[in-house]
Amino acid sequence: MSDQLVLTSFKICPYVQRAVIALKEKQVPYTIQYINPYEDNPDWFKAISPLGKVPVLQVNDRPVFESAIILEYLEEVYAPHLHPGDPLTKASHRAWMEFSSDLLVRQFQMNNAPDAEAFEKAKTAFSDGLKRLGEQLNPTGPYFTGTELSLVDVACAPLLMRLDFMERHFKINVETAERIQQWSEALLARSSVKQSVVPEFEDLMLEFLKKRGSFFMKA
Numbered sequence: 001m002s003d004q005l006v007l008t009s010f011k012i013c014p015y016v017q018r019a020v021i022a023l024k025e026k027q028v029p030y031t032i033q034y035i036n037p038y039e040d041n042p043d044w045f046k047a048i049s050p051l052g053k054v055p056v057l058q059v060n061d062r063p064v065f066e067s068a069i070i071l072e073y074l075e076e077v078y079a080p081h082l083h084p085g086d087p088l089t090k091a092s093h094r095a096w097m098e099f100s101s102d103l104l105v106r107q108f109q110m111n112n113a114p115d116a117e118a119f120e121k122a123k124t125a126f127s128d129g130l131k132r133l134g135e136q137l138n139p140t141g142p143y144f145t146g147t148e149l150s151l152v153d154v155a156c157a158p159l160l161m162r163l164d165f166m167e168r169h170f171k172i173n174v175e176t177a178e179r180i181q182q183w184s185e186a187l188l189a190r191s192s193v194k195q196s197v198v199p200e201f202e203d204l205m206l207e208f209l210k211k212r213g214s215f216f217m218k219a
């Protein structure tokens with residue numbers, strides 16, 4: 001019998017989104033349940049999530065937490081394999097995945113900045129990191145390593161989706177190289193990425209920014 005996979009999510013969480021993209025790319029059947037860890041962290045969830053954070057993937061009731069670890073688990077168990085075979089290249093991909101997790105934190109600080117000054121500071125930290133990540137991209141593209149999707153792409157797609165969202169809604173104008181633009185367009189056009197968020201995603205993002213007191217919603 002195949003494994004039963006249950007993913008616990010928060011509808012606008014970029015870390016959960018990584019897991020969803022990987023599940024869809026690998027065509028793995030799963031069920032998804034939603035909580036809001038910021039407003040209501042139920043006891044059953046605390047029991048399976050030592051850090052109180054989503055995502056948690058339960059595999060036959062055994063919880064796996066932390067998005068990067070979930071991606072690595074899915075990668076080991078399900079094809080197509082998205083990591084390179086060469087150990088050193090794989091280590092480098094893992095390192096850039098880790099870097100993208102840090103970049104997600106910087107992006108969160110930028111998007112939720114309470115005032116213009118905090119925004120500018122966070123924007124500089126985010127832009128510097130994005131530039132550094134952009135320098136790692138294969139020059140031809142469209143993906144991180146070229147024509148084939150890799151796990152680094154999966155890890156970074158939620159970040160690029162939020163950047164696109166903020167630019168369309170608030171014209172935040174983070175300076176991006178043409179190659180990052182090409183990467184973003186290729187990833188956001190993939191069906192796994194398009195289907196990795198709920199239909200009301202953008203409304204929920206706006207609502208969240210408002211609740212967090214983001215200065216974009218005060219204008």
Ligand SMILES: N[C@@H](CCC(=O)N[C@@H](CS)C(=O)NCC(=O)O)C(=O)O
Nearest residue numbers: 013014015037053054055066067068
């Ligand atoms: N390092 C974690 C970060 C996950 C994370 O920050 N999740 C957020 C939602 S997007 C969360 O559950 N936050 C609840 C809290 O901080 O209390 C991962 O990669 O899975």
